[in-house]
Amino acid sequence: MSVEDSFRDLLPAAQRDDRVARQALDQLFSVTYEELRRLAAAVKCQDPSSTLSPTALVNEAWLRLVKSPGFVVESPLHFKRIAARAMRQLLIEAARRRNASKRGGAGEAIFVTFDESLDSAATGEGDLLALDSALSELSRVEPRQAAIVESRFFGGLEIREISCLLGISEATILRDWRSAKAWLGNRVRQAG
Amino acid sequence: MDGERWQQIQNVFHSAADLPRSDQRVFVESACDGDEELRSEVLAMLEQDVNGQSLLDHGLAEVAHKAISSTAPLPFKEFGRYRVVRLLGEGGMGVVYLAEREDLATEVAIKILRDAWLSPARRERFASEQRTLAQLNHPYIARLYDAATLDDGTPYFVMEYVEGIPLTEFCRAHNCTLRQRLELFRLVCEAVQHAHSHAVIHRDLKPSNILVKSDGSVRLLDFGIAKQVESLDLPVDQTMTGLRLMTPAYAAPEQIRGDQVGIHTDVYSLGVILYELLTGELPFELSNLTPSEVATMITEREPGRPSAKVQKDLTADAGVKALSISKTAWADLDVLCLTAMHKDSQRRYSSAEALIRDLDHYLNAEPLDAHADTVGYWLGKFVSRNRRAVLGGSAMSVALIALVIFFTVRLARERDYANRQTAIATAINQFLSDDLLGRGNPFQSGKAAETLLDAINQASPSIDRKFMHEPQVAARLHLTIAQALDSRSNFPEARHEYERAHSLFLQTGGALSPDAIMVQLQHASMEARSFQSGGIPAAKSLVAEQESLLKKIKQPRPDLAVWLFTAKGMIALVESDAKSANEYFNNASDAAAMLPDFDEIAKFTLRQRLAFTYIRLGDGATAERLARQLIAAYSASSGPDSPYVLRVRLNLAQAFMIEKKFAESVREASAIYPDFLAKFGPDHQLTMQLLTTRAQSEGSIGLYDDSVRDDLAIYEISVKKQGPLAFYSIATLSDASVGQCRANHFLEGESNARKAHESAIKAFGPQSGLAGGTALPLASCLIGLGRLREGSGYLHDINLKAVTQLSGDPDFGAGITLAQAEIAARQRDYTRAQQLLDSVRSIFSRPDAEAYQKHKLDELSDMVASGRQSP
Incomplete structure (x- = not known):
């Protein structure tokens, strides 16, 4: 699936094949990636003063991309929704690559883990891939719920924001989140 | 599922979830009614709900950490013929290794792109750094040797390994003298200039990217976020590459704001580096600030003068103190540094080359060029803005052009005031001509050597000292300076000087000193004109005060009446009471005429103002008559070809244009053009103004070939004087293209229009007013050539708000609509064309609408009408 395809449901129709929009999306990936590295590095350093969170991260990406002429986003919230998708795509792609390299895939020559003690369970790319596929399944059955999970987990959107974005009550979101999380958690556990 | x-x-699940844990199982059993799969699914979910430890419970940071950070590139030991020695550093995008080429035993740096798979944007950015380096071939820029990709597609490139230390550290470590520092800095500027001449903006200049080798040569590194000025089709990249990637301390305000960057961005960073070299410190203390505080600091706060920083800071490092820069040297260095770092990118050095020129001036003890602030620049900018407005034919342009006339005359007076002072004392004359006006007056040489404001800032404090025992003289000097500042609209500074002059006159002449009253009345005029809040009340109170003083004097000095009328006239003018203003100026002018001693130029100015009031009254004819009278009077007194007469004749040509007597305007302009060439030279501001007036008048009556010829002539001179990317150059070229396309020379027109448009984008950014202003002519030419889609694209990209702001023309949008209507009509979408035409019909049917556009509207209306009839 191409990058654009994975955003098909989030972009305005006019933008789906727009070259500028594609570049903007591309740029979003690049920026998001750098933000993710920062987030990851903060975890690594165990920096207690670090205020980094998915929310801060997406806000930052928004600030950096807001003037991009390529994005015709309806609102900052809509952007956050797109950024959440970008986060997901990036993490999944990273996990896939790591997975492939462990199994002797193409990347092996270059990418190996620094810390050899990190096994697959600890690095959790299996979990991430399982989550992704479960989320895709959920999305086929109940797109709204999948959107809630994607926004909340990958984008750090608040319940209030998701409520605005999807036009459903906060109570419904909490309820949906609870069941989805339980179901997804179970799927990930089964896969692992 | x-x-x-x-x-x-x-x-x-939901029904069970809120039950006590112990009751859940029983509930689920019964609810599932033998559906085993359902039962086990729900029970597993309930377990997750309570005790879940899936990654959804851990949060994204944890997940990101696991998925990303432990993936690190560990390269082959061999990159082609190079063997890796050690890691040099990691950046946002790549990793740099020190490597050796074994056969040649040379050390190189190898940069590889980490996680190349991530996005084409990253690969493109990396490739662009590589291309950038490849095209830069300069001794002070780290060289690219080789580039390739690894088997998995990861790109890398090999470049010169520079073993050196950052510029600022080098200077500190070696206790460099001022001259050494400046010479090193000059080398850096040369490297930057080289990059600019290849259309590359570095965008991340800072000492750590500028290494000095042990042999004392410098190397510019890290073009990682450099930008090709020409790759304009990647708008996403240029604004966004990200603050995170650069260092805020050296970032220009436009970078912080995310606005368009350009060569001026690098000039700013160079300014900061110079600042640091001179003072040992950064201009802004940014540590301990939040990002938004940093942004505010850089975009809004003015940096202190480097000299002040060094004087204030007792802890300044010894190396910097040891520079012991003299006061006079500081005066120039402050200007150099702060001009490079000006918040307004338009007022910085226009290029690294200009900065180098001034550095050389300094090093050779010559006066600086720093001209961003000079009268000539200001006037040039004013005129070029104004001419756009005139093109639009809006009512506002009348006021603007009158202001230009007015301003031109003020400048003349400034010069003459200096001459007049010879009567007082040779000292003053010398002071004015050498210390002050000689440097700031563009009339004298055509090129202002230094900014007037700087000259004044230097001169003013020394007046009281130099003329301590002659307060009368000091008072006159302060008054002169006040007038000069006043004429440049530096109102706060002028106010201060007026006040200084006033108190000195009071000191020497007592409470009823006529000079003191005169100063206050002139001051009142300024307050009225300042258009600042509180200006009018201040002016009124000053006038009232002087009036009451005048009543106490039996026989007031006669010239005070002139000043009183002038002040009152000015107040009326600003309050839009053109009628009273006209009366006051008439009175002032008459009163002045009665005074044989009253300064001729001042009288002249009054009459000019009077003409101004007629224009405000909408009475172009009277303005014209006045101009004629002035011409007659001055021809008689100072000869028909005196510069003053010529200037008024230029004004006459302008008056004709305002009156829409275009043919006469062209005739007048053509008549005096040879004299302008002879007296002022082809590249004098006035000559250019004259040609501009003629070109506009010619264009307005369809003499396109002539207007194009004039526009191109102005363009050529402007390019020579200010470069192809200067506002005036671009605007003129664009005007030329308008004429060409209107004359149906579409190919030539398109080529010029495109050049102008692209230059505008290059110089001011795609969202700038000028980019928009030049896009419309380009689109019109393309429409003429039948390239409708392309034309439509350019129209679509216009930032109307910016154009309107720049040109002051409220109807620019209507021009766009007209062009869109033409596209629609030619595409036979008559309904849309009709709608568009209807939406602007009222604008173009006004009597002051431009003839060409009126005609266009009619033509398109006919086209639509006949198109709709035929099936």
Whole structure:
């Protein structure tokens, strides 16, 4: 699936094949990636003063991309929704690559883990891939719920924001989140 | 799983979830009614709900950490012929290694792109750094040797390994003298200039990217976020590459704001580096600030003068103190540094080359060029803005052009005031001509050597000292300076000087000193004109005060009446009471005429103002008559070809244009053009103004070939004087293209229009007013050539708000609509064309609308009408 395809449901129709929009999306990936590295590095350093969170991260990406002429986003919230998708795509792609390299895939020559003690369970790319596929399944059955999970987990959107974005009550979101999380958690556990 | 099943699962789950843990199992058993799969699914979910430890419970940071950070590139030991020695550093995008080429025993740096798979944007950025380096071939820029990709597609490139230390550290470590520092800095500027001449903006200049080798040569590194000025089709990249990637301390305000960057961005960073070299410190203390505080600091706060920083800071490092820069040297260095770092990118050095020129001036003890602030620049900018407005034919342009006339005359007076002072004392004359006006007056040489404001800032404090025992003289000097500042609209500074002059006159002449009253009346005029809040009340109170003083004097000095009328006239003018203003100026002018001693130029100015009031009254004819009278009077007194007469004749040509007597305007302009060439030279501001007036008048009556010829002539001179990317150059070229396309020379027109448009984008950014202003002519030419889609694209990209702001023309949008209507009509979308035409019809049917556009509207209306009739 191409990058654009994975955003098909989030972009305005006019933008789906727009070259500028594609570049903007591309740029979003690049920026998001750098933000993710920062987030990851903060975890690594165990920096207690670090205020980094998915929310801060997406806000930052928004600030950096807001003037991009390529994005015709309806609102900052809509952007956050797109950024959440970008986060997901990036993490999944990273996990896939790591997975492939462990199994002797193409990347092996270059990418190996620094810390050899990190096994697959600890690095959790299996979990991430399982989550992704479960989320895709959920999305086929109940797109709204999948959107809630994607926004909340990958984008750090608040319940209030998701409520605005999807036009459903906060109570419904909490309820949906609870069941989805339980179901997804179970799927990930089964896969692992 | 289907939707129904999922509903079922959720229903049971939610019903059970809030039950006590112990009751859940029983409930689920019964609710599932033998559906084993459902039962186990829900029970597993309930378990997750309570005790879940899946990654959804851990949060994204944890996940990101696991998925990303432990993936690190560990390269082959061999990159082609190079063997890796050690890691040099990691950046946002890449990793740099020190490597050796074994056969040649040379050390190189190898940069590889980490996680190249991530996005084409990253690969493109990396490739662009490589291309950038490849085209830069300069001794002070780290060289690219080789580039390739690894088997998995990861790109890398090999470049010169520079073993050196950052510029600022080098200077500190070696206790460099001022001259050494400046010479090193000059080398850096040369490297930057080289990059600029290849259309590359570095965008991240800072000492750590500028290494000095042990042999004392410098190397510019890290073009990682450099930008090709020409790759304009990647708008996303240029604004966004990201603050995170650069260092805020050296970032220009436009970078912080995310606005368009350009060569001026690098000039700013160079300014900061110079600042640091001179003072040992950064201009802004940014540590301990939040990002938004940093942004505010850089975009809004003015940096202190480097000299002040060094004087204030007792802890300044010894190396910097040891520079012991003299006061006079500081005066120039402050200007150099602060001009490079000006918040307004338009007022910085226009290029690294200009900065180098001034550095050389300094090093050779010559006066600086720093001209961003000079009268000539200001006037040039004013005129070029104004001419756009005139093109639009809006009512506002009348006021603007009158202001230009007015301003031109003020400048003349400034010069003459200096001459007049010879009567007082040779000292003053010398002071004015050498210390002050000689440097700031563009009339004298055509090129202002230094900014007037700087000259004044230097001169003013020394007046009281130099003329301590002659307060009368000091007072006159302060008054002169006040007038000069006043004429440049530096109102706060002028106010201060007026006040200084006033108190000195009071000191020497007492409470009823006529000079003191005169100063206050002139001051009042300024307050009225300042258009600042409180200006009018201040002016009124000053006038009232002087009037009451005048009543106490039996026989007031006669010239005070002139000043009183002038002040009152000015107040009336600003309050839009053109009628009273006209009366006051008439009175002032008459009163002045009665005074044989009253300064001729001042009288002249009054009459000019009077003409101004007629224009404000909409009485172009009277303005014209006045101009004629002035011409007659001055021809008689100072000869028909005196510069003053010529200037008024230029004004006459302008008056004709305002009156829409275009043919006469052209005739007048053509008549005096040879004299302008002879007296002022082809590249004098006035000559250019004259040609501009003529070109506009010619264009207005369809003499396109002539207007194009004039526009191109102005363009050529402007390019010579200010470069192809200067505002005036671009605007003129664009005007030329308008004429060419209107004369149906579409190919030539398109080529010029495109050049102008691209230059505008290059110099001011795609969202700038000028980019928009030049896009319309380009689109019109393209429409003429039948390239409708392309034309439509350019129209679409215009930032109307910016154009309107720049040109002051409220109807620019209507021009766009007209062009869109033409596209629609030619595409036979008559309904849309009709709608568009209807939406602007009222604008173009006004009597002051431009003839060409009026005609166009009619032509398109006919086209639509006949198109709609035929099936």
